[in-house]
Amino acid sequence: MNTDARPWVREHWWIIYNALVAPRKAEEIALHTGVSATTVHRVISTYNRVGPAALETPGKGGRRHQYLTLEEEKAFLAPFFTQAENGEIATSAQIQCAFEAKVGHEVDQADPQEQAQFKKTLQRRLKRQSQREKLRMSARS
Numbered sequence: 001m002n003t004d005a006r007p008w009v010r011e012h013w014w015i016i017y018n019a020l021v022a023p024r025k026a027e028e029i030a031l032h033t034g035v036s037a038t039t040v041h042r043v044i045s046t047y048n049r050v051g052p053a054a055l056e057t058p059g060k061g062g063r064r065h066q067y068l069t070l071e072e073e074k075a076f077l078a079p080f081f082t083q084a085e086n087g088e089i090a091t092s093a094q095i096q097c098a099f100e101a102k103v104g105h106e107v108d109q110a111d112p113q114e115q116a117q118f119k120k121t122l123q124r125r126l127k128r129q130s131q132r133e134k135l136r137m138s139a140r141s
Helices: 007-019 026-035 037-050 052-056 072-084 092-103 110-138
Strands: none
Touching: 007 026, 007 037, 007 052, 026 037, 037 052, 037 110, 072 092
């Protein structure tokens, strides 16, 4: 594994090292490692649940669910940019139709109602998860 490509891996291992070698409050470890106390809690919790493999996973973000490579996507969008430079505007429906033809199947568009529902349920799930973690932390103390 190349930790230079993902500097946060080294940071997470440093948090675990500090927690194991010189156990102290998350705030102190956070100050020592240059991250937030929340990050310290999250990293240690993940490590406790999954072990070392948890720290070797891909980071947040990235292009994990793309239909085209970045180069293919740029080539696909180029004609639409050319149109825009000539004062012609392409609608999202036109771009979607062309994209579906390119990838060979239908592609869902964002549904505002589904997004709103997801936000509501996500907030509830995060609140419950936060409460469970607080209970675990108080039980350890």
